[in-house]
Amino acid sequence: MTTYAFAAALFALGIGGMALLPNLLRKLLAMNVMQVAVIVFFVSLAFKDGATVPILGEGGTPQAADFMNPLPHTLMLTAIVVAVSSTGLALGLLVRIRSRFETLNERRLLDRLR
Amino acid sequence: MGSTPPRPAGGERAPRLRRVLGAAAFPALFLGLVVGMTELPEFGDPASPASTHLSPRFIEEGAAETGAANMVTAVLADYRGYDTLGEAAVIFAAGLGCLVILASGGARRDLPVAGMSNRFGSIVLDAATRTLVPVVLLFAVYVLIHGHYSPGGGFQGGVLFGSGLIMMRLVWGPADASPRPGSDVPTFGLSLRGSLVLASVGILAYVGIGLAAMAFGGEFLNYGTLPLGSDPAHVRELATLGIEAAVFLTVGGTVSLLFDTISIGMRENGVPLGSERGPRE
Amino acid sequence: MTEGHLVSIGLLAVMLISAGCALAVKDLLTAAALFGVFSFLTATWFALMGAPDVAFTEACVGGALTTILFVSTAFRTGRRFD
Numbered sequence: 314m315t316t317y318a319f320a321a322a323l324f325a326l327g328i329g330g331m332a333l334l335p336n337l338l339r340k341l342l343a344m345n346v347m348q349v350a351v352i353v354f355f356v357s358l359a360f361k362d363g364a365t366v367p368i369l370g371e372g373g374t375p376q377a378a379d380f381m382n383p384l385p386h387t388l389m390l391t392a393i394v395v396a397v398s399s400t401g402l403a404l405g406l407l408v409r410i411r412s413r414f415e416t417l418n419e420r421r422l423l424d425r426l427r
Numbered sequence: 428m429g430s431t432p433p434r435p436a437g438g439e440r441a442p443r444l445r446r447v448l449g450a451a452a453f454p455a456l457f458l459g460l461v462v463g464m465t466e467l468p469e470f471g472d473p474a475s476p477a478s479t480h481l482s483p484r485f486i487e488e489g490a491a492e493t494g495a496a497n498m499v500t501a502v503l504a505d506y507r508g509y510d511t512l513g514e515a516a517v518i519f520a521a522g523l524g525c526l527v528i529l530a531s532g533g534a535r536r537d538l539p540v541a542g543m544s545n546r547f548g549s550i551v552l553d554a555a556t557r558t559l560v561p562v563v564l565l566f567a568v569y570v571l572i573h574g575h576y577s578p579g580g581g582f583q584g585g586v587l588f589g590s591g592l593i594m595m596r597l598v599w600g601p602a603d604a605s606p607r608p609g610s611d612v613p614t615f616g617l618s619l620r621g622s623l624v625l626a627s628v629g630i631l632a633y634v635g636i637g638l639a640a641m642a643f644g645g646e647f648l649n650y651g652t653l654p655l656g657s658d659p660a661h662v663r664e665l666a667t668l669g670i671e672a673a674v675f676l677t678v679g680g681t682v683s684l685l686f687d688t689i690s691i692g693m694r695e696n697g698v699p700l701g702s703e704r705g706p707r708e
Numbered sequence: 709m710t711e712g713h714l715v716s717i718g719l720l721a722v723m724l725i726s727a728g729c730a731l732a733v734k735d736l737l738t739a740a741a742l743f744g745v746f747s748f749l750t751a752t753w754f755a756l757m758g759a760p761d762v763a764f765t766e767a768c769v770g771g772a773l774t775t776i777l778f779v780s781t782a783f784r785t786g787r788r789f790d
Contacts (some may be wrong), residue, residue: 314675316470319720321460323727329453330731336789338781339731342739346727346775351751352766353720356759366758367486368577369496378473381758383498384482387507390499390765391514392679395581397769397777398521401685404781405525408560408689411785418790419523499761570764578760586768593776682773690780 316357336337337410337417341403348396354390359385455685480582494664501579503672505663508648511670512633515677519630522681526623529688556598563591571675575664581671585678592622592683622684629676636669736787740778747771748776 327347331340359382367383369375411417414425468475485502495501503511536566567587574580637648645652650666723746730742747770754763 314464315472315717316720317464317467318461319724321457321464322724324460325453325457326724326727326734327660328456328732329450332453333449334731337777338736338785339739342743342778343731345743345770346731346746349727349746349770352762353750353753356754356757356762357470358475358477359759360757361473364459364473364734364758366578366760367498368760369490369498370739375487375490377486379488380498382482382692383477383485383489383502385477386499386759387502388510389759389762390503390521390582391511391778393519393765394586395514395521397773398518398681400774401552401689401777402521402524404684404689404777405528407737408781408784409528416790417785421790497761577762580761583761583764583768586773590768590776593773639721662787686780689777690783706764 317354320350320354320357323347323353326350331411335419337419337422340419341400341407344403345396345400348392352392355385355389358382459674473639492660493667494660495667497575497577499578500574500580500667500671503582504667504674505650507635508670511674512637512648514623515630515633515674518681519626520676522623522626522684525685525688526619552598555604556594560591560595563587563594567591567675567679571671574671576669581674582678584671586682588675588679589682589686592679593686595685596683611624619684619687622680622687625681626677626680629673629678629680632676633670633673636666636673640666713756716753716756719749719756723749723753734789736782736785737779737790739789740775740782743778744771744775746748 324347327343327345327350330343331347334340361378361381364379364381364406367380367386369380407417410422414422416422416425472478485498485506489498489501489506490496493501493505495505500527560583567584568581569584571581571584574584636650640650640653642646643652643654650663653662653666655665657663725740726746726765730739730746733739733742747766750770751763751767754760754766
């Protein structure tokens with residue numbers, strides 16, 4: 314429960330930063346924090362008491378209770394790499410916005426667009 | 428909790444009431460999430476629904492069916508091959524999008540020359556990179572190939588490979604520029620076009636392996652029918668390695684492509700792009 | 709390893725603090741460095757949770773790549789948040 318609460322706190326921090334910070338780059342950092350919060354939540358769902366890493370060792374037939382759940386691990390592994398490519402795409406957009414409008418502040422941008 | 432944001436700086440501010448309400452919404456969200464989480468199964472419970480539906484099959488049969496001791500690799504490249512194809516396509520699309528956003532417009536003659544033409548110039552950095560980069564690239568390939576038996580695989584190896592390429596760019600300058608006169612720094616780095624080709628080859632190889640499985644009478648991405656041997660687990664192991672290699676190429680190419688396109692403007696030694704741009708950019 | 713493990717709780721607490729600091733500072737390079745700290749702590753916590761693959765990816769991606777991308781953006785947009 315404590316772990317879930319920490320994931321929720323990270324999520325609230327990230328989504329709050331996305332909504333409230335005025336600078337687009339900081340919004341992007343906050344988005345990354347939010348993504349990590351979701352990943353933390355999934356990895357804590359995969360945890361089993363008394364289990365070990367999901368890599369088969371020597372001998373014996375594997376028992377489900379002896380290994381962590383590999384499915385959330387797989388999903389989160391791809392999610393991390395997708396997150397970094399979407400961050401790269403967003404940074405490209407920000408560079409473009411900055412070179413066109415000379416600011417990354419949301420309010421000033423809205424003023425320019427008006 | 429930790430969700431009190433810093434106050435907005437600069438620009439006009441929203442009315443006070445709205446700011447207070449906005450800042451209060453996120454602690455409320457946190458409390459709501461915590462209340463909702465009391466319904467979740469106990470942390471670390473081996474009998475939770477997430478651990479009892481699909482994953483026992485992956486854990487108990489995975490190694491025998493796919494030949495990969497690392498269950499994450501088995502699930503990633505074999506059981507959930509479709510999903511991974513989608514992820515690889517998303518990554519490739521993000522790289523393409525970044526290229527289109529930043530390097531399009533026809534006027535950019537500096538397209539293939541990415542990275543900093545103006546090197547950091549330090550002997551320490553130069554010597555350290557010469558030792559580190561080959562090790563990083565080799566380790567990336569090791570991580571890819573050994574992903575069946577230890578943590579690793581296409582995604583991690585690809586990111587490491589891309590990081591090695593980026594390290595070269597950072598210290599030695601652009602891959603396409605001629606080396607400094609009198610220096611024996613090799614320029615075997617990829618050009619921006621080379622990264623794009625690498626990423627495209629990766630995604631095409633992924634689809635190609637899937638189609639090959641179809642051509643030999645199976646379903647798309649169901650590798651059991653490929654003519655690679657008689658033992659089905661061994662066939663799947665080899666096909667999984669091919670899939671991981673395809674993901675490796677896609678991720679490595681895209682990562683280096685992202686860095687290249689974002690850093691094209693760095694050649695002016697830190698002067699932001701906005702101050703030196705042409706009439707149209 | 710149970711949930712009440714002090715290492716896990718401590719790591720999560722430091723993660724939260726470093727994420728908060730990364731969002732609070734006014735300088736992009738500092739923010740990127742703090743985000744790298746956050747990512748490495750997260751990777752350590754993943755390893756503690758028995759997810760070495762995820763930890764490996766997070767260390768490569770969050771610790772190195774995201775930081776590099778943010779820093780190279782700082783070269784093009786200026787390092788102060790306006």
